[in-house]
Amino acid sequence: MAKVLLTGFEPYWDYPVNSSWVVAEKVAARGVVGVDIVIEQVPVSFSRVHVALREAVEKHSPNMLIMLGQSGGSDKVKLERVALNMMDSKLPDNDGYIPNEEPINIETPAALFTNIPIKSLRAAIEEQGISVKISNSCGLYVCNRLYYEALMLCKKYHLKSIFIHLPFYEGQPSAKPNKPTMPQNDMVKAIQTIIEKINDKYREF
Numbered sequence: 001m002a003k004v005l006l007t008g009f010e011p012y013w014d015y016p017v018n019s020s021w022v023v024a025e026k027v028a029a030r031g032v033v034g035v036d037i038v039i040e041q042v043p044v045s046f047s048r049v050h051v052a053l054r055e056a057v058e059k060h061s062p063n064m065l066i067m068l069g070q071s072g073g074s075d076k077v078k079l080e081r082v083a084l085n086m087m088d089s090k091l092p093d094n095d096g097y098i099p100n101e102e103p104i105n106i107e108t109p110a111a112l113f114t115n116i117p118i119k120s121l122r123a124a125i126e127e128q129g130i131s132v133k134i135s136n137s138c139g140l141y142v143c144n145r146l147y148y149e150a151l152m153l154c155k156k157y158h159l160k161s162i163f164i165h166l167p168f169y170e171g172q173p174s175a176k177p178n179k180p181t182m183p184q185n186d187m188v189k190a191i192q193t194i195i196e197k198i199n200d201k202y203r204e205f
């Protein structure tokens, strides 16, 4: 049976709840037929997030690595295509650190791409009537740091990996007023659909 490691982030900034973790927990609770789903919460920390990911991959030995992050202000599920070898932010991470145009690793590629055919995932989610788009920038904050590490790990382990940014959910505490929200059920369904699709495509894991 295929195994998915699904990650979500802890709270950060002035968000006491992170939609990515709430959705990860719901996906694990509802499950996907024929797939073993394990979830791990990862820290909003430039210096710790990749260590947490590596430990989780070594602990669970998944076939698929699906990472969720909150993108407050987005009105769609965003399938991230690329991670950049760069860290930059105006606001601190949860350790108080603010990187200023720092490469993640001076010896590794400038950009890494998901190894999952992203357009077929978009089509499958659209078929469910859920608002989705492909994004060509995961930002330069901690989500991008995590994604870059994940795509490096894909080279080392036999892994399929993608990062997905999620909007605030309807009724989320401290979601910014006037920012779009999405029903939790739609986001959960979108992630279940992604897991089903990847599992169908790579049955031979």
Ligand code: PCA
Binding pocket: 009, 012, 018, 020, 044, 068, 069, 070, 071, 139, 141, 142, 143, 144
């Ligand atoms: N979103 C942030 C980091 C944690 C999260 O949920 C980001 O987009 O980088």
